[in-house]
Amino acid sequence: MSTRAGYRHFLSIPTRWKDNDVYGHVNNVEYYSYFDTVINTYLITVGGLDIHRGAAIGLCAESHCRFLREIAFPGSVDAGLRVEKLGNSSVRYGIGLFRAGEDALAAEGWFVHVFVDRETRRSTPIPDRIRAALAPLVVEAAP
Numbered sequence: 001m002s003t004r005a006g007y008r009h010f011l012s013i014p015t016r017w018k019d020n021d022v023y024g025h026v027n028n029v030e031y032y033s034y035f036d037t038v039i040n041t042y043l044i045t046v047g048g049l050d051i052h053r054g055a056a057i058g059l060c061a062e063s064h065c066r067f068l069r070e071i072a073f074p075g076s077v078d079a080g081l082r083v084e085k086l087g088n089s090s091v092r093y094g095i096g097l098f099r100a101g102e103d104a105l106a107a108e109g110w111f112v113h114v115f116v117d118r119e120t121r122r123s124t125p126i127p128d129r130i131r132a133a134l135a136p137l138v139v140e141a142a143p
Contacts (some may be wrong), residue, residue, distance in 0.1 A: 002096050002108055007080025009097035011038045012100065013071045015073040025070040030123040032065065035095045035111050038079035047133035056124050059112035061090070069099070076100035083137040090114045091134060 002060055004010075021027040043049040043058070051057070071077055080096035090112060097107040117124045126134070 002077075002080075002094070002105060004080060004096070006139065007082045007094070007096050009042055010083040011036075011079045011081070012110065013037055013079055014078045015071065015075050015077060017073055020025055020073045021061070025072045028065070028067065031071075031095050031097060031109070033069070034077055034079050034097055035063065035093075035109060038081050038095060039111060039113070042081060042137075043130060043133070045128035049128075049130060050067065050130055054127070055126050056115045056130075057118050058091075058115050060111060061120075062112040062113045064111075064136055065107055067107050067108040069104060071097065071099055071106050074139065077106070081137060082139045083134050084139065086126075086131070086134055086138055088125055089116075091113060091126065093114065093137075093139060094139070 015026060017028045019026045059125050078098040078100055082094045083091055084094045085092040093111045095109050095111060096105050115126050116122060117122055
């Protein structure tokens, strides 16, 4: 399992009342929303991704989440982000979700973006500015 040290970027995300399910903890679907939030906030703020008019957009091709500990409202999630593979037109992110102030993982997963031309939806190289923003997040693959 990963630790906080295994991630290169963190975003604090507050849980919301609506995130909890009838069992009193954050519903599993919300974990994927946290994945989307940490990735896209980083791409927009650091990588300059223009979600409305950019020529290239990232589409989710694959995702996975392993649930380890409960998260609940009220509270915050520290979402850790790293890049596990940076290809020509795709990127695989590793995401770790931690309850605020805790070192134990609550969930870990991965998410693959394939960059495509907005109009044709055909694969296109990752834009240079986004690639430059992702490079510092790259971690070496586990042996």
